[in-house]
Amino acid sequence: MTTMAAPQTLDALLDSIRARTARVGVIGLGYVGLPLVLLFEDAGFPVLGFDVDTKKTDMLNRGETYIRHIGRERIAKAFANERVFATADFDRLAECDAILICVPTPLGTHREPDLKYIRITAEQIALRLRPGQLIVLESTTYPGTTREELLPRFEARGLVCGRDFFLGFSPEREDPGNERFNTKNIPKVVGGIDAPSMSAAAELYGAIIDHIVPVSSPEVAESAKLLENIFRAVNIALVNEMKVVFERMGIDVWEVIDAAKTKPFGFMPFYPGPGLGGHCIPLDPFYLTWKAAETGTWARFIELAGEINTAMPRYVVDRTVEAVNQHGKSIVGATVLVMGLSYKPDIDDDRESPSFELIEMLQERGAAMSYCDPFVPVARRGRKHDLGLESIACTADAIGKYDAVVVSTPHTQFKDPALWSQVRLAVDTRNIVPRGVAGLDVVRA
Numbered sequence: 483m484t485t486m487a488a489p490q491t492l493d494a495l496l497d498s499i500r501a502r503t504a505r506v507g508v509i510g511l512g513y514v515g516l517p518l519v520l521l522f523e524d525a526g527f528p529v530l531g532f533d534v535d536t537k538k539t540d541m542l543n544r545g546e547t548y549i550r551h552i553g554r555e556r557i558a559k560a561f562a563n564e565r566v567f568a569t570a571d572f573d574r575l576a577e578c579d580a581i582l583i584c585v586p587t588p589l590g591t592h593r594e595p596d597l598k599y600i601r602i603t604a605e606q607i608a609l610r611l612r613p614g615q616l617i618v619l620e621s622t623t624y625p626g627t628t629r630e631e632l633l634p635r636f637e638a639r640g641l642v643c644g645r646d647f648f649l650g651f652s653p654e655r656e657d658p659g660n661e662r663f664n665t666k667n668i669p670k671v672v673g674g675i676d677a678p679s680m681s682a683a684a685e686l687y688g689a690i691i692d693h694i695v696p697v698s699s700p701e702v703a704e705s706a707k708l709l710e711n712i713f714r715a716v717n718i719a720l721v722n723e724m725k726v727v728f729e730r731m732g733i734d735v736w737e738v739i740d741a742a743k744t745k746p747f748g749f750m751p752f753y754p755g756p757g758l759g760g761h762c763i764p765l766d767p768f769y770l771t772w773k774a775a776e777t778g779t780w781a782r783f784i785e786l787a788g789e790i791n792t793a794m795p796r797y798v799v800d801r802t803v804e805a806v807n808q809h810g811k812s813i814v815g816a817t818v819l820v821m822g823l824s825y826k827p828d829i830d831d832d833r834e835s836p837s838f839e840l841i842e843m844l845q846e847r848g849a850a851m852s853y854c855d856p857f858v859p860v861a862r863r864g865r866k867h868d869l870g871l872e873s874i875a876c877t878a879d880a881i882g883k884y885d886a887v888v889v890s891t892p893h894t895q896f897k898d899p900a901l902w903s904q905v906r907l908a909v910d911t912r913n914i915v916p917r918g919v920a921g922l923d924v925v926r927a
């Protein structure tokens with residue numbers, strides 16, 4: 483990498499961004515951080531990727547990928563470039579002119595925000611903070627985090643925000659696997675602590691993203707991200723509740739949604755499922771409920787949505803037990819296959835997937851469980867689950883051997899009618915099992 487004198491003022495930083503000489507550091511090379519590295523590389527910036535996981539940094543430097551939808555060629559091309567390097571050496575943060583924080587923000591065991599990764603990262607940056615640096619937090623979190631957790635740690639170094647360094651929040655809106663929208667063409671909300679911070683952050687993101695949405699503060703940007711995810715969580719809970727109500731009334735909720743969505747205004751379709759999955763929707767809303775309690779306010783919609791959505795796996799299990807019974811079998815000793823371990827179709831991300839709960843709950847009822855997921859050949863051990871299972875082959879012969887097959891993830895491959903030719907009982911939570919296959923009983927759940 484070429485070394486240039488680091489910009490020390492706002493004007494020098496803006497000039498270096500325009501000239502593509504500003505070195506960009508991305509901390510946390512996961513689903514959010516890695517695409518950012520690639521975009522900045524593509525735009526001609528020197529980029530340093532930081533991660534505590536040296537397996538990841540080593541793989542990247544060898545040109546290998548660990549995220550299925552980001553192909554090997556794309557990584558190999560970017561990391562073959564001497565402008566780009568991945569490292570676990572945080573002393574190199576001092577070389578960066580702009581630092582983007584993309585570390586995890588999980589929940590603790592009592593659904594409280596766990597900010598330890600943000601705090602550790604803030605300490606790492608503070609140790610190397612120098613004049614002229616821009617720092618932007620991208621991790622999803624409650625309003626106030628940037629101002630309360632990052633700003634004081636940086637100012638404790640004797641540097642002044644807006645004059646010596648620049649600080650803001652800009653939430654990520656990744657949708658892995660979405661072919662229409664990617665990091666570049668999804669509008670990016672940006673909020674700076676002050677006007678100089680705002681202009682530095684807008685200049686940086688403007689270099690790689692088509693449309694920047696400036697807002698008046700980091701708190702607005704932090705809240706906008708939470709509102710987006712809460713909107714989804716609440717609407718998914720609503721259709722999940724409608725599913726249960728309509729089911730009792732003998733009405734097909736999927737047909738109802740298809741009819742309702744023909745209204746050209748004022749309605750947006752959401753679809754029921756076996757429960758919430760993924761890194762965002764099941765977790766993020768509780769960042770707000772926790773913070774809201776500080777001001778004596780209660781976010782009741784969030785709590786209610788959480789209650790309904792977390793009850794869904796149990797509902798699916800109950801429907802499966804009933805269906806197996808109606809086929810003249812007891813769930814004890816029945817062989818049950820769960821189709822799909824990832825939390826959404828055609829990707830390999832299994833974080834917070836409800837499939838884990840379905841498998842464990844059916845195991846508790848006495849069923850012999852297996853799963854089939856071409857994207858997740860081995861069920862990795864996670865924080866909460868350790869299934870110790872490997873995927874069975876995704877063939878008609880293999881899936882036809884089970885007493886019941888429960889569809890949890892709507893992978894495209896699962897929609898092939900030929901796959902279902904030997905199955906007798908399907909419990910379909912995603913409305914994808916083909917109808918009219920001879921000898922196949924499809925139960926909705």
Ligand SMILES: NC(=O)c1ccc[n+]([C@@H]2O[C@H](COP(=O)([O-])OP(=O)(O)OC[C@H]3O[C@@H](n4cnc5c(N)ncnc54)[C@H](O)[C@@H]3O)[C@@H](O)[C@H]2O)c1
Nearest residue numbers: 510511512513514533534535584585586587621622654656
């Ligand atoms: N995945 C998404 O689709 C998505 C979308 C929007 C927002 N987000 C948010 O973005 C943030 C990151 O999510 P993600 O999905 O990329 O997570 P991830 O788990 O895929 O990646 C996080 C990376 O950070 C690394 N890491 C952990 N501690 C670190 C530390 N102290 N220093 C450096 N690296 C560290 C991990 O090794 C991992 O590689 C979270 O706040 C998440 O809520 C995620």
